[in-house]
Amino acid sequence: MSKTDRRIGKTQEAIKDAVIDLMSEKNFDDITIRDISDRANVSRGTIYLHYLDKYDLLDKLVESHINELREICIMGADLDYFSGSPLWTEYFEQNYSFFSLMLASKGAPYFRTRFLDFLIEQFKQEVDVTKGKNKGLTNEVIVRFVASAFVGVVEWWFINDKPIPHHVLAEQLGLLFERNL
Amino acid sequence: MSKTDRRIGKTQEAIKDAVIDLMSEKNFDDITIRDISDRANVSRGTIYLHYLDKYDLLDKLVESHINELREICIMGADLDYFSGSPLWTEYFEQNYSFFSLMLASKGAPYFRTRFLDFLIEQFKQEVDVTKGKNKGLTNEVIVRFVASAFVGVVEWWFINDKPIPHHVLAEQLGLLFERNL
């Protein structure tokens, strides 16, 4: 685990922040590399040191958040749903601008699918259809059911601009998971 | 006027912000170079690329703001006091954390003197004791009078946490300048 040069982190952070910032102003396709480099206060060439093009940049941006969520899953692997849910909702809270942009705006259906796929991948390991409340159900049905429900609730939370505190959201999600998994 | 490498601006900005940030938490003498480099997210050695030591850093920080104010004086040279004052108060507003720290806290008498000296230097050129309302007065007296008054009002504004909007402050200062210069 070689510690990476702090310059890399700083410029990538600046670039990603710039993209999120710009996406709240105009359509992703209308954003130029120059827009991004200007906003990030970074040389245009520097962007190409890290990304192939702006689509690769968006990909990696999404990817990095999915990976963070995956980390959270690992951290909370042996917690129950009530203890684990706040980890999620805290992360949503901390990265509000990103998720809000990706879920609450009509322009980015791409992320929704990506997010749903990730959730399905996670839940697949959790569900047991051989015993308990879900005995007899099809694994794919219950997984899809819970994952879709989760995305729906999270979307609602962002679209309505955090109508309840994240820990309350976590609590209620914990209850619903308990009931269905 | 060769445009400087943007890296220089970014790291200097980060370092200066870090110092201001830290000074609001503890005494300047208790701040270490490592504190600064950590807070600024910069290598410790990088600080020495720009500054001799932390005292030089504080000096240059103060100096840079005085120079900005000097620029503002030049810009507003042919404006009357009512048009020129907002330039000042806007700058105060924009750099609130710095001036508030330097004027509103007891710990930094150094800047007050520096600021007063600068104002005296500026006003000295403006005052005319050969004619008008100040005919017969001693140049040094009227200059000192107005400069001290200005510092006092600005201190009041910061100590009391911006009790009036900056443009209202500007308006009233304009009136007082008009009356005395």
Added chain:
DNA sequence: CAACCTGTGTTCACTAATAAACAAATTGCG
């Protein structure tokens, strides 16, 4: 007293970021 820790200031080899130039592709306007 010695051993220890912390901060300072400097050096060094290495790496990432920079600005500028470039040809090629794309866009947009008259």
Added chain:
DNA sequence: CGCAATTTGTTTATTAGTGAACACAGGTTG
């Protein structure tokens, strides 16, 4: 349409930032 302007992606030499090591100066503790 055709021409101009802009954007893209790449390359280049140069520069700033990096982290690690170092000797040295206090200060603290046992």
